[in-house]
Amino acid sequence: MKKTKVVVVGLVALMLMLTGCGSSKETKDTSSETSGEVVWWGWTPGSPTNEKYIEAFNKEYPDIKVTWKQTSIDAYDAALKPALANGKGVEAFEVSAGSGNGGIQVFGGQAIDLTDAVKKALGDDYKDKLNEAAITTMTVNSQLKALGVGTVYSGNLWINQDLFDKYNVKIPTNLDEWKKACEIFEQNGINGFVQGAGQGAFNIDTFHAIADNVSPGNFTKATRGEVQWTDDSIVKALELWKGLFDDGIMQKGALGLQQYPEANNLFMSQKAAMVMMGSWYTSNALPDAMKSAIESAASTEEPFTMIPIQFPDIAGTGNTGSMFGDLDYSTAVSAKSSNIKAATTFAVWLGTSQSGQQIIADSLNVVPSLKSATPDWDNVKLVNPEKQNEPIKEYLNNAMNSGDNPRFAGINADMNQALMDVLAGVAGGTITPTNGAAQLAQTQADSE
Helix, strand or coil, X not given: CHHHHHHHHHHHHHHHHHHHXXXXXXXXXXXXXXXXXXXXXXXXXXXXHHHHHHHHXXXXXXXXXXXEEECCCCCHXXXXXXXXXXXXCCCXXXXXXXXXXXXXXXXXXXXXXXXXXXXXXXXXXXXHHECHHHHHCCEECCEECCEEEEEEEECEEEXXXXXXXXXXXXXXXXXXXXXXXXXXXXXXXXXXXXXXXXXXXXXXXXXXXHHHHHCCCHHHHHHCCCCCCCCHHHHHHHHHHHHHHHCCXXXXXXXXXXXXXXXXHHHHCCCEEEECCCHHHHXXXXXXXXXXXXXXXXXXXXXXXXXXXXXXXXXXXXXCCCXXXXXXXXEEEECCCCCHHHHHHHHHHHHHCHHHHHHHHHHCCCEECECCCCCCCCCCCCCCHHHHHHHHHHHHHHHHCCCCCCCCCCCCHHHXXXXXHXXXXXXXXXXXXXXXXXXXXXXXXXXX
């Protein structure tokens, strides 16, 4: 009996061990390269653009069902983390460079390596066919953890040309003209300029633009430790940033407003004539995208003529037209997905195929990662082609030739938070520009 009992106990122990081993195995992939179900998580560019991407994808892969699941920018990380940990309901997900939402350094560990899939799609020379940032910023520990869809640039304003025409307002090129334009619009019950200064990432964009106006390149050099944050040019930029609030360019209550949805909705409902947005906003020049944005703003207005303009020369230096950019978003595939093959097909199609990248180009949301994909201007129809075509073509060309001037990719998490805190404090008057620069310098020193 003792011997039998020992054997039984041993068998039970063995079964428990096997059961434990089984529970630690990766989820079985039930999909194929041409069939399966993919839930695609992200924050941009949103409906109806993403559904158009899916529709185009399904023309080539009709048996892969893709469902777009959107969250707000600020809620993305908090929502995605438990979903990825659970391993269900997320097959493909958007990630970004730098320390913003969806950071590749945060989520790359939960994504598969896509190197072999890209080589299969584009060949061993795939690096020559894709934007360099699409590879370098998405590579973690020598593994390609996501495929860049396209790059976005910032550093400019967008204006409602129809409102400028209606009230005979001069497009601002310097500080005095900007102040005057805002005054005229305010007199007519319209916000001249709107920014959600309660959402820190967009404050960094505006400050970067100001810093490049003061001394081109010094903001980027400061993030790299090549220029001190206490440099006179940075302090001057902080003073000019504060001046936007003191001079009435920033609307009242700006620090209590979010860029999305509030500032965006004010512009899209024609309650504001100018907004600080980047190249991702170009898609709103398309009738369907603008109609959707207007409806989301709870407005009944018709689509209007919006065009990009250079950030005004508020420093009086003549240094204008600077733009800075990063990969806007990339597509990663969850390592715990039960549809890895299907999700990989979708990620590769979106980021590397001529058809996928062409629809990206024509959507005007980002500058495509595939070098051979450019907007087909015979196919792209804007709200007001006569007034928009040339300014937008020139704008996108300027963005693509902006050189080595990253947006967020060179800013680590600590500096990202410090910049947001300092800019909010300087704007609100609780931090002086000099002290704010010193705080940024201390953060830089602490991270070295």
